[in-house]
Amino acid sequence: MTRLQKLILSRLALGILTLFVVSALMFVGIELLPGDLAQQILGQSATPDTLRAFRAELGLDQPPHTRYLDWLSGVVQGDFGQSLASGRKVSDLLGTRLANTMFLAAYAAVIAVPVAVTLGLLAALWRNSIFDRAANIGALSAISMPEFFVAYLLIMLFSIKFGWFPTLARLDTATGLGDALYVTFLPALTLIMVVIAHMMRMTRAAIINVLASPYIEMARLKGVPRWRVVLKHALPNALAPIINVIALNLAYLIVGVVVVEVVFSYPGLGQLLVDAVASRDFPVVQAVGLFFAGTYILLNVAADILSILSNPRLRHGR
């Protein structure tokens, strides 16, 4: 086994271990809660009978480790239990919503990544110019804005003022791809605005960092044009941090999706999670939360591995 394979395996193992710890954390948390979970949810007025029935439904009458193992063996078989609020199976609730959330995140990523990297390259190319300064201030402002502010501004402008796009992004199974792209344009644009700034700034910083090296000076002295220096000499060596920041921002997209889905009442996992938290529907919270956490961890592992792959020195070891 090569060094690289060993590394990938160990990172993956660590990621899975983290997921286990996080999933167990929910069970421990419920256990540590002062008083009884059933009492907390149902309130003081609940009769002993309903309390007992509710405890049996949640499995609270069993010791915590049995409960966790039961739940875990269900999850391995694709069974996440039943929603407390609707009584439906959690896996049924997840199905289409999972696809919707992935669609939205992918839509935003496909546009945001190339635009951000190009803007970052241009800012590095024309460092300290008006364009660079404006991009810098714009990025700093965009990072500081809450997602819902950006979302409502876009709604105000594009749906109310110009009437180009709908204010709500409702999807159903009958919606075709073209319609779906049109209806979800504003939510996707919101996500794009939120992630682009960070990626752009990091791309610029990574390139500028490399531009200080002696071989760049050499290239310039022998008369290579400036854009070629940036593209051919600086970019390959700045690839590792850029790939890293892209992966991290994709991970951030998965999280940013929660707020944006609520603003546009988009039928995705984020909306489901928020509703479930408000009604304290634990099986749903656990399943959706674990899915988000898992995707996030996976993308972080991917970021580590890709940045190693892009660097020959790390790829082949010493």
Add this chain to the structure above:
Amino acid sequence: MTLLRTAPPTAIFGMLVLAATLLTGIFAPLVAPYGETEIVGAEYLPWSAEYPLGTDNLGRDMLSRMIYGARNTVGLALLTTGIAFGLGAALGMFAALKGGWVDQILSRAIDVVMAVPPLILALMLLAIIGPSIPNMVGVIAVIYLAPVYRLSRAAAMNVVSLDFVDAAKLRGEGTLWLLRREILPNISSTLVAEAGLRFCFVFLFIAALSFLGIGIQPPTADWGSMVKENATLITFGDVTPLIPAGAIALLTVSINFIADWMLHRASGLKS
């Protein structure tokens, strides 16, 4: 004063906004024309001389709620950042000083917290303990303690190995003395530079949670939930709900401008 004169216009703008927000928050009862939860008229009244920003979904004065919101939202964000920084820095320095299994256990626990996206972790934890203001402050403090822990541990690691710490140990000083008198003064500049940025994150985080209805609970006035409560007005082309959202954005941008300048200064002085 010389410090202020060298500040770029963006930083001065930031400081003005910050000062105005803090003053409004502190003197909220004196500035606000109506009470925080007082119902003064019909719902969704337009802007008028009587109600400068109109009324909200329950007929409360928007301007007064904005002013009280400055106090609640910013106050809670400050409190949460304070707790996260105090605990995170203390634990980080402690781990660096003790090393061995103490460091291992603390660091692995922090790894788990940092491996999960903050918003998801907060939602999961708040689902367990129930949404309320103290619970929210506690959960966010625990989540944002993690990056502070890492920073202060890394900074303290460099200090712990120095001779004067060994000298203090040999002198027989206790752990508390070592943390407070030997390590803290040497890493405090690093921590302060980070505090501004962390405050922004916490502030945005509280706003997002409140917007989702899981943070600051009604009837307490708060900028995040005010956006949510009045969001329907936007579909009628009314900009009122954007005002609290804009206030959040303005304050975060301002603090970022200040933090940017301070970081710039700190790095400039070093080189």
